[in-house]
Amino acid sequence: MRTRPVLKATEPWEKLVWWPKVMYEEGRYRLWYEAVPPDHWDPEIGPKLAWPNPVFAGLLCYAESEDGFTWTKPELGIGSWDGSNETNISLGRETVGPMGLHGASPFMDPDAPPEARYKMFWYGDATPDVVKAARRERPDAIDPRTTDESHVRAMYVGTSPDGLNWIVQDKPAVVFSSDTLQVVEWDALRKQYVWYGRGWSWGRRTITRAETTDFSRWPLPQDVLTASPINPEQTDLYTNGKTRYPGDPTTHLMFPTLYDRATDQTTIGMATSVDGVAWNWTPGNPVLPVGSPEGVDAGSMFVGIGLVPLPGDRIGLPYAGYSYPHKFPANLADSGFSWCTWTRGRLAGVHAQTEGEFRTPPVRLAGSGLRVNCRVQSGGSLRVGVTDEEWSEIPGLGVSDCQPITGDQLDATVRWSGGSKLPVDRAVSLHFSLRTASVFGFEILDER
Template identity: 35%
Template sequence: MARRKTRRSWGRRAFLKTAAGSALGASLTGLAVGKESAAQEVGVEREVIDGITTQRIVQGEPYDLAGKRMVFTNWYYVRPGDLDWINDQGETVYVHGDEAPFAAHFVGVHAPRGIRLMAQKPEVVGPITIPHRGIMEDGGLLRGWTDNEYYESSDGYDWVKKASLTFDKEEITDGVACVFKDPSAPASERYKFVYVSEIGRERFEAFRRKRPDGFEARSLFLLGETDRVTAIRGAFSGDGLNWTALPDPLVCELADTQNIGYYDTVLRKYVIYTRFWSVGPRTDALPPDIRHCWSGVGRRAIGRTESDDFRSFPPSAMMLEPTPDMLPSEVLYTNSRTTVPRAPDHHLMFPAVWNASVTDDTRVALLSSHDGKVWHWVPGGGKLRQTQPFGQWDGGCVWSGTNLVELPDATWALPYYGHNVPHKYPRGQRGGGVGYMLWPKGRLVAVEAPEQGQFSTVAIMAPGRTLKINAVTKRTGSVRVQVERWEWSRKEEKRPYPVQLTPIPGRTFDDAVPIVGDHVWTTLTWKGGSDLGFSAGAPITLSFSLDHAQIFGLEFA
């Protein structure tokens, strides 16, 4: 990749395969083709100090947003606060003073208090008829795929078939799944998907000669019995309808269903989230036995691999394994990676947690990430949706798909799949259906204050001059927002904390028109109007005063 120089002084099977179309919402929604979050773009030459540059990401505030939304699914956008110790004269004695044990006074600086994060339980509709192998929002239109058909919808419920898909059934044996739109590719390869397939021994040996490091051991587990090797394959299309399979595997590894691919516009790399197994290394003291040595002891997990080239990936590395606070019988089955609608840098995952050896049922959980690599379990999201009582259409096991999309009424919808019998029950008479998990008004996760609370954001380069809020309060509660200039402290002030947040005149808490009641993307106002009041090109922070309130998101306009 060519170096670009810039000077920046700021500083399940049919059901489960549906979910594999990650960047269906990630690469498209609210993100123009080829556009990156400039401050985070990899491969750009940045000045660190005068005369020294680097192509590595320079960490620190202010942040850029890849879209115009900010949703608090973790603490990434919330300042942790700072502190000072002062003497009776109000002078800082932080660390270097000589005060007696009770002589200095503590000062919390921009400290977040009285708030917590809480995932919201979804409503569920179903069974309904929707394209079961992936949907996405694209320019105000909802698009969807089955294994061999393409559909469109204006509301997410009434889907109209537009075309049958064409592909080589000898190469793409199970139909189309995992579709994503690649903003970096030429028009002839704009759409892509990844899928699991098998190749014969001769084809594998040819692949191994070209790429001796392109396979992992578990892909060979049936080679001695079937003469076949498991591989992750790729296909491309210029229109999403007519598909061409790549001749060689992307990588040879055992990955099963629901492997989700997308193009990361920040990393400038292709990323695949894969089915994986958490299991330790086998001793060398015994003869090889790849057929039996891992499957009975390995816990299902989630892997990740990335590459500059869609045609060639290294084997996955484990990204997420079952946690110690899960039951010892529970594993991470599918991943359902997606993003917040209109916020492609807000990564989400809705994994299915399978209690294999005790109940053979599943539950859907919620995780979030700011970069797609470091993931957090969202409080309250561990049992976002559980298997329903036996006898219902989703009373055997449940799964989530992709992508999370925004419907015209501001509801966020995630495809949802259920079966009427446990996961590994005999499938000859198995039933089930497809539906949605719904978050009306786009309320997936709240930063909430059960009583009084406060917090400030990190500094950001605001992508708009007005700000909308999605929030709800008790009748006696409120939300007030203050806009602040973000400035470095002068050295002569000798403050232990390096930045100052200075309220912008007319945009203070006292000037704020309080938000009271239920507000869905309502424009914030102050006595002086709705403009945020900052100087062009200057970073800002936002401070919040909450009283019995929940905030579900912000949107710049």
Template identity: 30%
Template sequence: MTKEVKDFAQGESAAIVRDISAQGDWVPLIDWSSTFPGNRGVNRARRYELYDAPVGVRITIEEARKAGPIFAADQEWDGLGEMVPLCVWQHEEKYHLLYSSHPRVTGNPGLGDGHHLCYAVSEDGYNWTRPHLGQVEWEGSLANNIIANGPTGTPFEDPQAPPEERFKAIGQVGASFDPDTEERLDTQEAYKRWRRQEYEGAAYKGPRMTSRHWVEGWTSPDGIHWKSVGKLGDMSSDGGSAAQYDPETQSYFAYIRVGGMGRRATGLTRTNDFWHWPHAELCLFPDPQDPPDVSFYGCSYFRYPTNKNLHGAFVEIYHQVTDHNDAQIAFTRDMTHWYRPERRAIIPCGSSGSSDSGGARPWGGLFELPDGYWATMYRGHTSLHNYRESEPVIEREPGVLMLARWLPHRFCGIEAEVEGRFTIPSVKRRNNELHLNYRCQNGGYIACELIRGVPSRIHPDADPIPGYSFAESDLLTG
């Protein structure tokens, strides 16, 4: 039996051919795994030289192309506040969107004021309507797009569930209690006690409050009509729950916000039984390469569109000193060990005066638009995270929903600012063509050369295939 080789090794084994068919038609250059690290060896002329080394190149992300706003928090029930995209899915040649609408907070900050789950629909992903659903009465009228009994987390489709449970969601639910009597407190009473506890410290002798959180679940046949199924987990899930069904393992998983790092971070929880969720284990967190004020507010998970074994996430970064939020991108091949190609926003805040100048916060995963772009929805706002009506005055416009877009496989790539070169490992030929997804700046170009295979460290110098040398290559531009 021939032993399967899953990756290239060092030394004499470097020339082993890699089978990349499981990665799909395109192999995204999101890390160094698809480049040969190079070596130094003694060539046929008995000289000790450098061969096939990646020189003058780096992995760099590509900032999103923005579109929108697609609509603003301009309905009466939106309260001029913010909107959070939760889920986009396609059905019957239409795009469907669930989002939560959060009226502007006027009091009791930090305890969570009222919000609504709402629905919108689109033919093309760019132009959306908010149909009247007739489910919830708002100031005496059912003419609104508010959904009754809506979940607090991110909905997902469960293909193996019975029809009445086709859509599911988990999310955090919490309340404030009197720790002595176990009485559940209303928001105003809880905030009054909390404020005094915070400011007066040990000198405060009045009735106290404590907050508790847990995870609940919801099910729906169509994503629009929901019912609560009660408590599913005894843990907090602040900052959003990116739950999914995994068809490969026929199980469920969720990325949720966890603590324990001195910073907000992300944990992973898995279960074979949707009705019971264990505590999440830490998997993605700020590290020493991050600025010291960075926290991870959320992890908007997506499976890479053309490779079931590659996973991505838009990581919402909270910059606590400047009080704004933007998003970086992260990848993993095992759902547990994550890395970020750069510590730079792939969805940055907009310039001063734009609808997303104070925050660009994606959620709800990735979807494809009719024009071929890959996209995610994000909420934009002009205010800063902790700002309320105070001095200095910050102009607060109603929140908006916007699109962040990329051409396929353009999340990141290998870049040379001036001259650079690299070699890909030897790969198993599937047909007689190789395609390159590239872009050159004005005056830039790419030249290619084909060799039989990456040579070993013992015999490092390889001749190009006749007719396919750099000198015979057509330069790629544009």
């Protein structure tokens, strides 16, 4: 489900807005986004901003919300526009230079000292002197395709105590051309910073990945996801939308933007991973097609960052929508941010149109209670049985012992006759039996 636009370009420095990044912190929604100022299309000023495609140069802006739908753009007193710092610009030309930045990805690093609690990674301009110095100091961190040193892009980093006041590193973290929105996070399990960007292989744009323990120094990334075989051959991957499910750091998700060169339009897909390295496309893509002809997202969409809880038992992912196709002159397009939303826990599911069943791999459970997120059609049912590692039904916990579950329930408690509970002293498999029903997930509860 998509919402109406919740934030649009309203300020004098906002001709175009894109690349939304949302964090939900202590009951407050925080949004970072980029605004492309109107002077980038000025025939006298634009060519002086050092970008061959001036739409790349942006200002990092900030907004806040109590509910995720009504946003305010506070006066930060940091970045300036037209001689005034009464703006919501968090990082502007005073710090990063006249060409601005592109695809900035702020994130919170829980293990960092307070003065560097927030970090950011972005795509910027590198002068010939900067590239030559990088070749001398770190020749293995320069894209082999970098040949014309008079026109090079590189990745830069910055740190902040609050996500608003930034200290920028002058040297590039790696000389690699990854345009569109970057995603960087701290992986607590791997004890590494991980970067998901955009690459180019086999004549098509791909999603890349790299990791490092030193946030200021990155290796060259490697491809981790390409277009699905079911997509048309003219499909490219743009923004990757890497995130995790709210409250579950073990569920790695991507919502890549799929660009169709033939139609000049984009859609949003979904991929999953258990470790953030090996990825698989989910069936049923795209999860969000192009919007209606009268909508702000009628032409193209680009997914942002941050799958967060929303009011009313929903979760949402921000995306930027544009009224014209991707390659249409951007300064003529209407732009804004909307939510792509799902009912809590229902990103994907297993559906039985008539009757069906599936089993989980045997695993030792961390609790004796079971709760299921499901939707059962009228006249249907859902039952769950329990088997041992040899697939033999455990007495009292069989499918026939399970009280049938009906209706549409986010947290249906599974009960068996006689009040039996899940065993915690051995590995077991859960056997789901469905009749005109869908199962979106289940949760093990510690009821010992």
